[in-house]
Amino acid sequence: MPTRRDAVTIVGASLAGLWAAETLRREGFEGRISLVGDEPHAPYDRPPLSKKYLAGAVGRDRVDLLGPDKVAELDLDLRLGCRATGLDVAGHVLEVDGVAEPFDGLVIATGARCRTLPGTDGVAGVHVLRTVDDADAIAAALPAEGRDGARRVVVVGAGFIGAEVASTAVDAGAEVTMVEALDEPFGRVLGAEMGAVLADLHRSHGVDLRTGVGVDEVLVDGTGDERRVTGLCLADGTELAADLVVVGIGVVPNVEWLEGSGLTVDGGVVCDETCLAAPDVVAAGDVARWTNPRYGESVRVEHWDNAVQQGAHAARRLLATDEEAEPFAPVPWFWSDQYDRKLQLAGRAHPDDEVRVVTGSTDEFRFVAFYGRDGRFGGVLGMNRPRHLMQAKALLDDGASWDDALALAADWE
């Protein structure tokens, strides 16, 4: 077992950071583990925040990931409400709330934060969704049993967060408009054809989906601290009235505190293929940029599964010698629950890929579609087909060809 390090500090107390801590212990690390998080909350799971938790169907107990028992079991020095403010990689010194402290090994898992619409700071009724506090604020504004809540909800950005919030708001009884600057929701991730299927899904549930149009202005009532949203003005001149606006237009990695640290920061903390950012420093989760050797491209991945796997991988990397270190080469995978549909995507879907529905029907919103080109099998999208999705993902893991994938799908009919 490693003897090079006595103390590892993990900056970022969310999924990737927690997985790093658990993995360090699982691998036999017996030194001190300090888990530093800027939120007042112990680590919690984010996927339910836009779905069941937002809907009030499950409580905090089903979202929290780290109870007192587990803190004791992992022997964690859990430091909540503490923010990393600086780093000196060469000197092995971290700065937390302005106070310098040494480390032997460091895991950077500071995640990302939501982009916001300009001029909406402090405007009541305009929300982003990232934290459990964000979810509580939106949940309190949505209609619920025994309470009217926001009748007119506008979701800005038809990405996965926006689409899940739209779905939850519809189920809560709100009138929902979703505004997307691109021509199709998810077009950038799923391509135009499957993006259109998603658009149909939302429209079939009564969402007023406006695509290919951006937001020009947020309309507010009142002044100063008393400002409250009344609607949005779109780029085409349309005015939409709104009681509640939820903005889901992507995230930016939390890297500002690393200025002057000696690390390379370029749209995330730049790591090598093994998740190493500098000697004794690794990064994982939404903040990490690395070259996935499977694709030969520098990527930053914001999925739940990536936080889990990369958190674990980064911890193992920290304990390994340079000779032992292995590249981090996952097939990306995520899921999104919208209405009664489960969407799953494994691998990668390029906009110019061939897209083939291999089983089921897009009209029924229950199907599997393959993405690929030039004989290569690149990705698989499933809607309410988890069994087939995972079978196809296993082929992606093995680097199977387009023909291999079609042969698998032939058994599904």
Place this chain on the structure above:
Amino acid sequence: MRVVVDYDLCESNAICMQIAPDVFEVRDDDFLYVLDENPSEDRRAAVEESVQRCPKQAIAIED
């Protein structure tokens, strides 16, 4: 080793099925079925990985 699934938590993401297809199967009805409730000890690592990586923490091992 006994495998227990909390079906109130399970959302059929089918991660477990990819890790241990001899133990877990999500069928065409989209529900998870445990094929082998008492897997042999040599499957412990795979079942433990399934427990850990389940997005809903719906799987447990009762020894």
